[in-house]
Amino acid sequence: MGETLRLRTVNVTRYITPLREGGSLPALAEADDDFKYVLKFKGAGHGVKALIAELIGGEIARALHLKMPELVFAHLDEAFGRSEGDEEIQDLLQGSQGLNLALHFLSGAITFDPVVTVVDPELASQIVWLDAYITNVDRTFRNTNMLIWHKELWLIDHGASLYFHHSWSNWKNHAQSPFALIKDHVLFPQASLLSETDVLFKKILTAEVLHSIVDLIPEEWLLWEDTDETPEAIREVYFQFLITRLNHSEIFINEAQNARETLI
Structure with missing residues (x-):
């Protein structure tokens, strides 16, 4: 009891691919810990409120001992995404500098x-x-x-x-x-x-x-x-x-x- 909850913070090193069509455009990305993550951007649709809901909902699920991929804060620096060819994705990355939220990618999950x-x-x-x-x-x-x-x-x-x-x-x-x-x-x-x-x-x-x-x-x-x-x-x-x-x-x-x- 009384232990402070903490999330790890990773730096995003590589944007791999968008995961689905739609307003939020989450992406598969790689971070500096060499793990892959499903990255949710604060520059997308509902902005930071969607990330807050993701964070609170996910950590309540974890507290209840339901299975949830690890959540991490994912940092995008200002240079990230400048070389991205897709204009919509480049805008999304530029609008998401700073802390975003990511879920550990469960490789092979269906x-x-x-x-x-x-x-x-x-x-x-x-x-x-x-x-x-x-x-x-x-x-x-x-x-x-x-x-x-x-x-x-x-x-x-x-x-x-x-x-x-x-x-x-x-x-x-x-x-x-x-x-x-x-x-x-x-x-x-x-x-x-x-x-x-x-x-x-x-x-x-x-x-x-x-x-x-x-x-x-x-x-x-x-x-x-x-x-x-x-x-x-x-x-x-x-x-x-x-x-x-x-x-x-x-x-x-x-x-x-x-x-x-x-x-x-």
């Missing part, structure tokens, strides 16, 4: 397919609980955001979580919202142990654990142009959102259980 892999009720309930808690809209049949690696299920991509921060108003209302979109979750049909999971996870996610995760957010990600709030005040809102939502977890658990009854 996308989770619910038709091929059956997930047991305990694990399914844990992942559904996590996503209802962090309001993750993006773990559906269309886009599962999970990988199978060494025959185990790994979670990736939490950048669409905590969507309250895109409006940054009425966070208390968002914290106590039922999250009806959980019914679209790819593991929802198997999530039959939500109440048991709720008891377990509320013991793990203490205020101290949540503070340590929120404290990871770099100050340079909290210098928002559309607010006068200090980085410390912004961090405090994230913490208060998370602790309030945890203390009122019955709201999203009841929503999920009611929706499950319509499946049976």
Whole structure:
């Protein structure tokens, strides 16, 4: 208890390839520790807020002992990307100087397919609980955001979580919202142990654990142009959102259980 959470910082040395079409244009990249990473750029679509959601969601998953690739801060220096031929990618790299976020690349991993892999009720309930808690809209049949690696299920991509921060108003209302979109979750049909999971996870996610995760957010990600709030005040809102939502977890658990009854 009381141990300070830390993420490693790596320097990006090589941009290898964009990973998919779309607004965020994550990339496969190599860093100065000779590992490959899936790099998420602060200069993309939703900017630093997507990285904050990725960081908080991923580290909460890790605290709950769910499998998550290592997250690292990834530094891009000002010279990086000047030789990139693709103008869109060059603009993205130039707009992402400084600290970005990267996930350790799981070489050989395959996308989770619910038709091929059956997930047991305990694990399914844990992942559904996590996503209802962090309001993750993006773990559906269309886009599962999970990988199978060494025959185990790994979670990736939490950048669409905590969507309250895109409006940054009425966070208390968002914290106590039922999250009806959980019914679209790819593991929802198997999530039959939500109440048991709720008891377990509320013991793990203490205020101290949540503070340590929120404290990871770099100050340079909290210098928002559309607010006068200090980085410390912004961090405090994230913490208060998370602790309030945890203390009122019955709201999203009841929503999920009611929706499950319509499946049976």
